[in-house]
Amino acid sequence: MSQYLDSVMETVIKRNAGEPEFHQAVKEVLETIAPVLDKHPEYVKAKIIDRIVEPERQIIFRVPWVDDKGEVQVNRGFRVQFNSAIGPYKGGIRLHPSVYLGIIKFLGFEQIFKNALTTTPIGGGKGGSDFDPKGKSDNEVMSFCQSFMTELFRHIGADTDVPAGDIGTGAREIGYMFGQYKRLSNVFTGVLTGKGLQWGGSLARKQATGYGLVYYTTRMLQDANTDWNGKNVVISGSGNVAIYANEKATSLGAKVIAMSDSNGYIVDEAGINLDIIKDLKEVRRARIKEYANIVPTAQYVEGCRGIWGVKCDVALPCATQNEINGDEATLLVNNGCKFVAEGANMPSTPDAIATFQGSGIAFGPAKAANAGGVATSALEMSQNSMRLSWSFDEVDEKLHGIMNKVYDQCTAAAEAYSEKGNLAAGANIAGFLKVAECMMAQGVV
Ligand code: NDP
Ligand code: 2IT
16 A cells, blocks of 8 residues: 555554454455556545545434333434435444444445445445344334334435335334434435335345345356356345345256355355245244255254355355455365355455465455345335335346446456456455546535
């Protein structure tokens, strides 16, 4: 990194003490954009980098609610409105006990560049809470969501900030949050995405992140003169992204042989039966362990990280940040894996990324590879503005087109900056250039 970027990084670490995930996300971007600054000294003069690493606004609030036993519980809520150069803040809400400011900031920071790559007019933001929906009754989840929105509603709006789902936030949580927003504001508007289909949601939004990941990976396969046919695929996680990545990859001829949750993983060499996974995860909210009780060809192994020891051609990490470390990346490479594309946000540690890139594996970075979810959220916003809804095929076709454009931007930027084939550098450079140009045009704000 240049001296200037080193000094920005130093300030980020000092100003955001105790937030290692945020430092990691910033460092990964700064390390790849030095050549852009060499070509654009005006960005340095206008302090674009110094401004881009500082959120425009950070909101932290108390979320009190009453559980089924009548006891008062207190959680902490966050919304980080990171950058609005391209459009209203846009990004999901994560509900998980590990959530703290550093997680929301890393996610919000990456969202800026991802959203820029989608070619749709959305800025970057993220929110969440350390509330754990797991094991809670519907009533408790509703009580939490209503309290969360009772503060959040004054900070968001269809043209200001539009939250959506992420880990722990699915259709149920979006429904409760939307209901409370409507009640408090007395406005029925597209203030959240991932809504139910009868009240403003978009067809294909549920599938979009997983499908988009597979469309992006298809391009990586094509560039290596191959396709999904006969490929063995390992997918971590068994939530929204993992399930629909499995569905699309399988439909294109791949065989998904392993999936996981935070407790452990299953291997089914016959190919995972996705209907059973959907029933376990989307309907019964059960543990993946149960799959092995139902399917005789499957094996369950306790501990989720062991999944990277399963031999595969393609690995799609779709669970959470830093789920693949350097050693696990080496294991994948040594077992013959040739393609890694990130469905989760920042699932590979810096060591893991270096291992993939050093071994000639094709590596698809999260900011680009998982952009299909938020892109389709932007399509939901368009439909809401026009007060109409497109068919599943129309949305899926637009999503497919967007993922192709995301891929093209990555390869073109990588080539223009002498990093041919480096999709991670290409994604950062292309995303950054667009945001930087918009910030320059809008003056020092
Ligand atoms: P879900 O809550 O639907 O599923 C999350 C899955 O990951 C579950 O299987 C969960 O297991 C597992 N998981 C979560 N946290 C951990 C952890 N700390 N350790 C091990 N496993 C864990 O979330 P999504 O599928 O929506 O999100 C998955 C990833 O994709 C996240 O990184 C998210 O930021 C990213 N993403 C999501 C998008 C979306 O549209 N939903 C868009 C782009 C990216 P368990 O049930 O046991 O907790
Ligand atoms: O990380 C992500 O891009 C998401 N969780 C989706 C955000 C959105 O606004 O749809």
